[in-house]
Amino acid sequence: MSIQNNEIMIGLEIHIQLTNLKTKLFCSCSNDYRGTEPNTHVCPICIGLPGSLPVVNKKVIELAIRLALALDCKINNQFWFFRKNYFYPDLPKGFQISQYNKAGGKAFADGGKTTIRLNNHKKDIILNRIHLEEDPARLVHKGSIATSPFTLIDYNRSGVCLIEIVSEPVISSPEEAREFLKQLKSIVQYTGISNLELEGSVRVDANISIKGYDRSEVKNINSFKEVERALRHEIIRQKNILKRGKKLIQETRHWDDKRRITIPLRTKELEEDYRYFPEQDLVPIEINSDFIQKVKSELPEMPNERSVRFRKEYRLTEFDSYNLVLDKNFADFYEEGVKSDPSFDSEEYKLYCNWLMNDISRWLNNNNKIIQETKITPKHLVDLINAIKDGKITGKIAKSFIPDLMVGFNVKALIEKTGKRRISDKEYILKITKEVITDNLDIIRDFEKNPRALEALIGKCMKKTKGRLDPELTREILLELLSNKIKKYKKS
Amino acid sequence: MELYNYMGYELIEKIINKEITVSDLIQSTFDRIEATDNLLHSFINLSKDKALKKAKEYDIKIQKGKKVGKLCGLPLANKDLICLKGFPTTCCSKILKGYHPPYNAFVIERLVEQEGAIHIGNTNMDEFAMGSSTENSCYGPTFNPWDISRVPGGSSGGSAASIASGQTILALGSDTGGSIRCPASFCGVVGLKPTYGRISRYGLVAFANSLDQIGSITKCVYDSALLLEIMAGKDPLDSTSVNIKVDKYTAELKKSIDKKILGVPEEFFGEGVNNEVKSSVKNSIKKLESLGGTTVEVTIPHLEYTVATYYLLCMSEASSNLARYDGLRYGKMSQNLKGDVYDVFSRTRNEGLGTEVKRRIFLGTYALSAGYYDMYYIKALKVRTLIKKDFQEAYKKCDFIICPTMPSTAFKIGEKVDDPLQMYMDDVLTCPVNLAGLPAITIPCGFDSNDLPIGFQIIGNYFDEKGILNIGYQLEQELNIYRKTVPAIK
Numbered sequence: 002m003s004i005q006n007n008e009i010m011i012g013l014e015i016h017i018q019l020t021n022l023k024t025k026l027f028c029s030c031s032n033d034y035r036g037t038e039p040n041t042h043v044c045p046i047c048i049g050l051p052g053s054l055p056v057v058n059k060k061v062i063e064l065a066i067r068l069a070l071a072l073d074c075k076i077n078n079q080f081w082f083f084r085k086n087y088f089y090p091d092l093p094k095g096f097q098i099s100q101y102n103k104a105g106g107k108a109f110a111d112g113g114k115t116t117i118r119l120n121n122h123k124k125d126i127i128l129n130r131i132h133l134e135e136d137p138a139r140l141v142h143k144g145s146i147a148t149s150p151f152t153l154i155d156y157n158r159s160g161v162c163l164i165e166i167v168s169e170p171v172i173s174s175p176e177e178a179r180e181f182l183k184q185l186k187s188i189v190q191y192t193g194i195s196n197l198e199l200e201g202s203v204r205v206d207a208n209i210s211i212k213g214y215d216r217s218e219v220k221n222i223n224s225f226k227e228v229e230r231a232l233r234h235e236i237i238r239q240k241n242i243l244k245r246g247k248k249l250i251q252e253t254r255h256w257d258d259k260r261r262i263t264i265p266l267r268t269k270e271l272e273e274d275y276r277y278f279p280e281q282d283l284v285p286i287e288i289n290s291d292f293i294q295k296v297k298s299e300l301p302e303m304p305n306e307r308s309v310r311f312r313k314e315y316r317l318t319e320f321d322s323y324n325l326v327l328d329k330n331f332a333d334f335y336e337e338g339v340k341s342d343p344s345f346d347s348e349e350y351k352l353y354c355n356w357l358m359n360d361i362s363r364w365l366n367n368n369n370k371i372i373q374e375t376k377i378t379p380k381h382l383v384d385l386i387n388a389i390k391d392g393k394i395t396g397k398i399a400k401s402f403i404p405d406l407m408v409g410f411n412v413k414a415l416i417e418k419t420g421k422r423r424i425s426d427k428e429y430i431l432k433i434t435k436e437v438i439t440d441n442l443d444i445i446r447d448f449e450k451n452p453r454a455l456e457a458l459i460g461k462c463m464k465k466t467k468g469r470l471d472p473e474l475t476r477e478i479l480l481e482l483l484s485n486k487i488k489k490y491k492k493s
Numbered sequence: 494m495e496l497y498n499y500m501g502y503e504l505i506e507k508i509i510n511k512e513i514t515v516s517d518l519i520q521s522t523f524d525r526i527e528a529t530d531n532l533l534h535s536f537i538n539l540s541k542d543k544a545l546k547k548a549k550e551y552d553i554k555i556q557k558g559k560k561v562g563k564l565c566g567l568p569l570a571n572k573d574l575i576c577l578k579g580f581p582t583t584c585c586s587k588i589l590k591g592y593h594p595p596y597n598a599f600v601i602e603r604l605v606e607q608e609g610a611i612h613i614g615n616t617n618m619d620e621f622a623m624g625s626s627t628e629n630s631c632y633g634p635t636f637n638p639w640d641i642s643r644v645p646g647g648s649s650g651g652s653a654a655s656i657a658s659g660q661t662i663l664a665l666g667s668d669t670g671g672s673i674r675c676p677a678s679f680c681g682v683v684g685l686k687p688t689y690g691r692i693s694r695y696g697l698v699a700f701a702n703s704l705d706q707i708g709s710i711t712k713c714v715y716d717s718a719l720l721l722e723i724m725a726g727k728d729p730l731d732s733t734s735v736n737i738k739v740d741k742y743t744a745e746l747k748k749s750i751d752k753k754i755l756g757v758p759e760e761f762f763g764e765g766v767n768n769e770v771k772s773s774v775k776n777s778i779k780k781l782e783s784l785g786g787t788t789v790e791v792t793i794p795h796l797e798y799t800v801a802t803y804y805l806l807c808m809s810e811a812s813s814n815l816a817r818y819d820g821l822r823y824g825k826m827s828q829n830l831k832g833d834v835y836d837v838f839s840r841t842r843n844e845g846l847g848t849e850v851k852r853r854i855f856l857g858t859y860a861l862s863a864g865y866y867d868m869y870y871i872k873a874l875k876v877r878t879l880i881k882k883d884f885q886e887a888y889k890k891c892d893f894i895i896c897p898t899m900p901s902t903a904f905k906i907g908e909k910v911d912d913p914l915q916m917y918m919d920d921v922l923t924c925p926v927n928l929a930g931l932p933a934i935t936i937p938c939g940f941d942s943n944d945l946p947i948g949f950q951i952i953g954n955y956f957d958e959k960g961i962l963n964i965g966y967q968l969e970q971e972l973n974i975y976r977k978t979v980p981a982i983k
Contacts, residue, residue: 045596049817051589051698052576052598054731086813086861090834095816104866152834154821276861278809278870281703283732 009236010216011178012129012170012208013228015185018136019064019162020195020202026135026162027055027098034157035199039141047160049094054282061162062288065109065133066296067192068164071303074113074131079287081106082133082280087273090154091137099134101277108132109164115188116305117180118323126181129167136161139201145259158201164194170208170216175232178207182225187304187327197225198371209235211243215251219263222256231256235263307332315339315350325354330372338379342387352386360403368407376409384412395423397468425471427478430462433470434479437461438486448483455479496521497659498978501567501716504662508555508565515555515566515611518662519548522568522613526660529982532641535655537573537632538581539614544568547611562609563723569610570661572652573618575707576696577601580612584698585630586620588845589824598696599728600665600707608723613661616651620847621815622667622700624648625675625919628910629849636906637679638979639945643903646676652710653680658979663720664710669700670803671899671923673708674935678898678948681937681977683965684710685717688956689930690735692721693728699814701807704927713975714936714966718742721958740959746966751785753964756891760796761922767901773939773947774897780971781895781964791887791894795879796925800917802880803924805860805873812857815850818842852913877928884929888954893964897922898935898948926952934961936969944980 022032028046045053069076083101102108108130116125138159142149166185172178182205189195197203205228210216217239222231235254242249254263302310304326311322311332326332339345339353361382365372385402388394394402394412398421405415416422424430437458438445447454455476462475496504496518507513523541530536551566571577574584576594578601583589597606604610619629627635627650635650637643638658645654649666653676656664666673668686677684686708697707709720722743727736757778762771782788820826820841827840846854860869887894900922909916926933931952938949949968953961969975 045594048822050576050594050596050823051582051584051592051817052574052594052694052696053596054695054733056730056732084813086816088816088819088835088838090819090821093817093822095819096813104871274863276813276858276863276866278813278861278866281733281810282699 008212009173010170010210011172013168014206015166016163016204017195018202019164020199021193022060022162024058025160026058026061027160032161037157039155042157048156063296064194065164066293067300068194069110069131070297070300071188071192072113072115074110076110076293077107079285080109081285082283083277084280086276091140093159097135098280100132102130104277115184117184119177119180127169127171129169131164131166134163136163175229178232179229182228183327190329191301191303207232211239214249218253219256227258316347317354321354334372334379338382341380342383349386356382360400364403364407375407377406381406381411388412392423395468395472397463421469423471424469425474430470430474430478433462433465434482497525500713501662505565515548515551519544519568519611529658532982533638533654533658534635535616535651535660536614537617540612544611544613562607564608564610566609566611567663568613568661569604570616570652570655570664571612572649572665572667573615574698575665584621585618585632587631588818592823599693600724603723616655618651619648620850622648622669622672623849623853625916629847634906637903638982643905646679648672650676653677653682656682656710656712666710667697667705667707669704669807670920670927674898674923677710677935679903681946682710682712683714683717684935686933687958688932690733692724693731693734695728695730701810704807714962714969718746718962737956742959742962745959745963748963750964750967753786754891755781755786755788756791756887756894757788758791758793758894758896760793761896765900766897769941770897770947774949777938777949777968781968784967789891791890793883795883798876799880799925800921802873802876803928804917805869808853808857809860809870812854815854880925881929894952896950898950902941902945902947932958932961934965936965
């Protein structure tokens, strides 16, 4: 049987740590636990000592409002917490303080949506709610969870504020999920609530089903990148089961990112009844609309607004602006660069965008870095574009400069250092082209039938000179030489 | 007269006037404990060396004319579920044996660190405050100083017995469904349960957190007012504590109660209430009328549902509050580590928790489970609202509600241990106060034919501790039995 994408239903639950808070959700311990000595960022409250009581960190409310506004959610004017009861070594109180939207409870905010773009189509990903909860402690194993002879518990993470974003099951492919998460990551970055580059700042659970069959929930997907992979695997697994004529069961599975498969969890955990009930150590918190308005007025420009502005101001295409603004640091880099040179216009705006989105992005991906971790400045890229425009270097040379630019060299210094500059000396170009023609007579024969052979020859010339020849002049000279040659052939 | 027979405020005067030293007082306290506690078993852990050392420090300070706080080194007995830094705090449960909290409860900070009370030890209680007789302690029961064949009441039985027998001058308790008032009534002393939110619960180990409230057990109303003045107030570490002005309670005690309207709820004098208790309480009502109070009949129609409601809610909350005791971070873990983490958790809890605690965790877990939640927990919440409304209606007609504290006087050790429902029913007159979150005080108002004390309960409107202390003080002075001492303890 074949299953179409519109028959796949995916809902995501995304847990994001509010890493930009100074303190934890219910106590004054530092939120910044990464790289610290285990069990040093703890107090009676976050390790749940008898007699301790939680107190809500008021800053959390402001950050949660920012995200709720950016995601178009309806913020409830009052919210409170529930206890989610279960036993696990990472949970010092035997319950997690969370929120619940049943049994008289309310989430922090309901509904919401964000628009994604995939293969030139737009789609709204509808959200169910967002809510706040505390992060459990971190369990540390030697090697994998299955083979480790021990489990260590680090309570430094215990009590860090998580915000959970729950989507409706409207996502119909792993690619859509990827685009949704890209968009969400971007919004989180723009709202300034969290730095998702930090390890462990994101965890995703996914509900996946094929229409008409029972769903499975895949837990423990610990980065946005893993989500697409886990979903792909799980969909294939479900399809294969159906192909074999077997039955799908509703179950919770665990994403094993080392083996890249989902594995079933023990039944003990499946039958869990969380016995949600109100957390009465905390009083309901009122959020008045004036405060929401205040947060709204202070909200920075969001990626979708910025994308519209980029299209207008820099005359970028919809595709370019959409992708350029996704990473705020990238978009900031872009704006600083193009604004720094008043001579820039549509053509340069486009070129600047292309350099960022192509060569620089590729370098960053290959080196697994983000742009702030490199030494390239917006001005460096302006210089590069101007150097091409002024004929000092060719595009090929410019490309070869990228790795050096990323580590802090400027264009002028690179030209001096490498001696690479555009060669427009006709005599020299003539010499090179003649040599290439002599070496590639077979290509020349092709030339009449296939005009693209010219491009191959230009390529050979460039290769010979490490890309320094003026591409226009080279083309002219080659064409002239070739047409002479052809005439000669025809005469003879 | 022995020092232990004086009221707290009298001893403060004696210390300030240099008639006695703090060391004299603390030494006599420990002498009294040593002479009586092998029979009473009020204390489970003493802090003798530290207390005597502290007393000396205070004496030197007093000599030099320096301040030592309002409580001038008076001995304070602490219930074993209020955290005291570095001192074993076990809630009288095996599962917390060896646990030393790394921090002080809010009330300890106020009483001991700021106002100079001297902590002399922790008192016995029902495990995790679950009980009305102090028989459910992992250390064994406490005995009633008026008759050592009887229970002192519970759960703060150790605190009440220690006050009644002169083993201490001040004591702390906690009251979830009557845990201060029941033992205070059975031991013939003053027990105050303030409004929910009046005193910070920070550092009070939770039994049922929507009902728990810290309070005091003292020999007289004045001492109770003095302690409340110090303990009351907003604490940023307890979100449920309330920012309402703290009255100068001691200054208001002597005010006339003329024209105060006292509501008498007929349901609190029902069939289950012992006749001797009824007549003693009615006698005291007449005294209050003679002091200018006017009595009116009021009604709390939902009283018959309060015990069921109270137990559903406190058990549900307890099942969650006690989930943290898994032996992993503190307390006693099972020696047998076979199996997975769940096996070890189960074994630790099975070995470490007592029968009554387990019973309540089971029932509470059941009441919160999917499919039963609406039927039990949600329904109990609704009845709780009705009971609150009953009281609000009653307070439209009166300023205070007056009634017996307990349906009977102290019963025999072992009499009710095998019949938990019978034991639960004893909370019928105290637990509605916790469900509503109101303040209440119990003062001794007489003795039955066995010479056992009877308690008189005054329930106030929200945050009217000033009012109930005033009525209590006036009645106490009028009855003038509060100096009666327990028979020789042999």
